[in-house]
Amino acid sequence: MYKILTLNNISSLGLQRLPREDYEIGSEISQPDGILLRSFKMHDMVIPDSVKAIGRAGAGVNNIPVDQMSSRGVPVFNAPGANANAVKELVLAGLLMASRNINSAMKFASGIEGDDAAISVAVEAGKKNFVGSELPSKTLGVIGLGAIGVRVANAALSLGMKVVGYDPLISVQSAWQLSSGVEKAISLDHLFTQCDAVTVHVPLIDATRGIVSAERLKLMPKGGIIVNLARGGICDDTAVLASLNKGHTSTYVIDFPTAELMKHPKVLAFPHLGASTNEAEENCAVMVADSVRDFLDDGTVVNAVNFPEAFMPRNGGTRITIANANVPNMVGQISTLLANAGLNIADLLNKSRGDIAYTIIDLDGDISEETVAAIRGINGVLSMRTLPSKA
Numbered sequence: 001m002y003k004i005l006t007l008n009n010i011s012s013l014g015l016q017r018l019p020r021e022d023y024e025i026g027s028e029i030s031q032p033d034g035i036l037l038r039s040f041k042m043h044d045m046v047i048p049d050s051v052k053a054i055g056r057a058g059a060g061v062n063n064i065p066v067d068q069m070s071s072r073g074v075p076v077f078n079a080p081g082a083n084a085n086a087v088k089e090l091v092l093a094g095l096l097m098a099s100r101n102i103n104s105a106m107k108f109a110s111g112i113e114g115d116d117a118a119i120s121v122a123v124e125a126g127k128k129n130f131v132g133s134e135l136p137s138k139t140l141g142v143i144g145l146g147a148i149g150v151r152v153a154n155a156a157l158s159l160g161m162k163v164v165g166y167d168p169l170i171s172v173q174s175a176w177q178l179s180s181g182v183e184k185a186i187s188l189d190h191l192f193t194q195c196d197a198v199t200v201h202v203p204l205i206d207a208t209r210g211i212v213s214a215e216r217l218k219l220m221p222k223g224g225i226i227v228n229l230a231r232g233g234i235c236d237d238t239a240v241l242a243s244l245n246k247g248h249t250s251t252y253v254i255d256f257p258t259a260e261l262m263k264h265p266k267v268l269a270f271p272h273l274g275a276s277t278n279e280a281e282e283n284c285a286v287m288v289a290d291s292v293r294d295f296l297d298d299g300t301v302v303n304a305v306n307f308p309e310a311f312m313p314r315n316g317g318t319r320i321t322i323a324n325a326n327v328p329n330m331v332g333q334i335s336t337l338l339a340n341a342g343l344n345i346a347d348l349l350n351k352s353r354g355d356i357a358y359t360i361i362d363l364d365g366d367i368s369e370e371t372v373a374a375i376r377g378i379n380g381v382l383s384m385r386t387l388p389s390k391a
């Protein structure tokens with residue numbers, strides 16, 4: 001029986017992927033084998049040694065101490081692309097709200113008093129204050145062309161916008177999905193110079209912190225719109241507020257409000273709503289529950305942010321899995337210990353990613369406690385699991 005601790009509400013459709021005869025799930029579980037979460041901040045939490053896998057029902061993993069988990073040989077799974085459409089739709093909503101002054105116009109409308117005739121007069125007199133502009137007359141810059149950025153760029157093109165993209169690390173899959181109509185910016189500065197609106201879709205990491213800076217905001221034409229549904233910190237909020245106050249930037253659409261941002265009239269603050277659709281919550285929960293279950297049951301690794309992909313069909317015998325530092329002769333040392341114990345290797349898979357290597361070995365016999373301890377004792381082994389044979 002595996003124990004799963006949930007740190008946030010996880011869609012029941014996802015939790016149903018973990019059969020109750022094999023999985024105990026709850027928010028108060030001690031010594032869990034796995035953790036499922038959404039935006040819970042794990043950095044200040046003591047993560048029990050019992051934890052073998054962490055599943056983030058979403059895209060961003062900046063709330064999880066991924067490096068610490070890597071050093072313990074614990075994979076962190078996420079749900080790539082599972083909420084991308086939801087975020088894309090809210091980005092488009094934000095762009096439309098900003099370019100048509102929808103928020104201020106609605107506030108104006110809801111403040112009108114009087115009978116129907118008076119309202120009609122006030123509406124017709126007041127609407128001139130909210131004249132907007134149409135998307136096809138504008139250029140959108142998309143920073144980060146991953147699951148969300150590609151969808152935003154393609155959708156904006158289909159709405160008639162000119163679209164300029166920037167992603168020096170774009171994946172082959174994203175490059176295939178990106179419309180050929182999206183122009184490539186040669187640098188971030190190049191992008192800001194050309195764009196009336198800029199939207200960010202990058203993870204919050206050292207390299208992306210503050211990339212929307214005072215200097216870059218100045219490169220944009222007057223009246224620009226900034227959209228940040230990625231993470232607080234990617235835009236320098238102080239610089240954006242200064243630009244709003246000068247009238248250079250017209251609107252800041254943000255999914256990560258702060259006290260200062262919320263009170264600003266030119267800020268459209270959403271309550272971290274990008275992924276909050278039934279569809280996205282279900283997609284994320286199902287995807288990540290499947291990854292955690294496949295890892296706990298079979299040692300399979302799919303959609304981990306810190307481990308290589310690894311899948312080997314079960315051959316029926318005992319399976320061992322080992323995560324170790326990606327240095328020479330680890331597999332050699334492991335197989336020597338198995339041979340010394342008289343164990344035959346029926347099948348073996350070894351993959352690496354960055355500093356981590358991961359090995360799955362199916363054995364013809366049962367492994368003893370002594371051999372497990374000897375493998376765990378090899379310098380560089382981060383974690384080891386023994387999975388019982390499967391009929």
Ligand SMILES: NC(=O)c1ccc[n+]([C@@H]2O[C@H](COP(=O)([O-])OP(=O)(O)OC[C@H]3O[C@@H](n4cnc5c(N)ncnc54)[C@H](O)[C@@H]3O)[C@@H](O)[C@H]2O)c1
Pocket residue numbers: 058059060061080081083084087143144145146147148149166167168169170171174201202203204207208229230231255272273274275276
């Ligand atoms: N508001 C929400 O509810 C919500 C929902 C989902 C995701 N997000 C945020 O959006 C981010 C992106 O999500 P995604 O699903 O598109 O992720 P993704 O991994 O598919 O895409 C991220 C892209 O950023 C690119 N990138 C990385 N560093 C870069 C840099 N320095 N400059 C330019 N590009 C860079 C990568 O190459 C990749 O293509 C997540 O990390 C998360 O923080 C927010």
Ligand SMILES: O=C(O)CC[C@@H](O)C(=O)O
Pocket residue numbers: 038039057058059060061083272275276
């Ligand atoms: O879980 C959520 O509601 C938000 C998730 C989102 O921020 C993500 O990074 O996927």
